[in-house]
Amino acid sequence: MKKPVDAPDVVLAPGQVSFATRPMRLRTLLGSCVAFTFWHPQRRIGGMCHFMLPARLRKGQPLDGKYGDEALELLLRHAHVNGTRAQDYQVKLFGGGEMFPEQQRRLPEQDVASLNIRAALALTERHHLRLTAQDMGSTGYRTIVFDLWNGNVWVRHQPMGTLQ
Known part of the structure; x- marks a missing residue:
């Protein structure tokens, strides 16, 4: 399906959350950060x-999208406000790329990419979300486009x- 003219x-x-009830294309660039995408196939609404x-x-303090648990809570609240259940969304996870692989880290708590990946998977499980795809880990960055x-x-x- 082609992009709608008015989308x-x-x-x-980083740190932003967006949820929409009309056609829209959401984009982001991830390094060690992680993105959740939420899409309701019947209602064709969702967010990232x-x-x-x-x-x-x-x-x-007020919820802040910089933090995985709070960003997910914001998406869950949008789902609820729109009369939908979080479990009815297709959820996908992306990111968590190691940006400085040449630096040997001695403490696991300094590996932000791995911490973000573990948190995203734990949050998905804790909230009983339907994870339909994921592309996380490795090194480098990811460009994400969500229609x-x-x-x-x-x-x-x-x-x-690598160069492309």
Whole structure:
């Protein structure tokens, strides 16, 4: 299906969450960050988040899309407000690329990419979401394009040390 004429392109920066109820193309660029895409196949609505860190230490503040648990909570709230159940969405996960593979890390808590991947998978399981696809890990960055009118997600992965 071709892009609808009136469907805008929206580029998500790190920490942003977007949810739409009309045709739209969502884009983002991920390194060690992770994106959730949510798509409701019957209603053709959904959204995407681009989170930077799994969670923050200090709680009790307004939700912030920079953190995986809070970005997912924002998407879940959008689903609820639109009269849908989170379990009815097709969920896809992308990102978590190691951006500095040449640096040997001694402490696992310094590996942000792996922490983000583990958090995304744990959140998916905790909320009983229907994970239909994932492309996470390895090295380098990913360009993500999500078409809300049909649920297609396009991924271009550029591993470190390769030119395309």
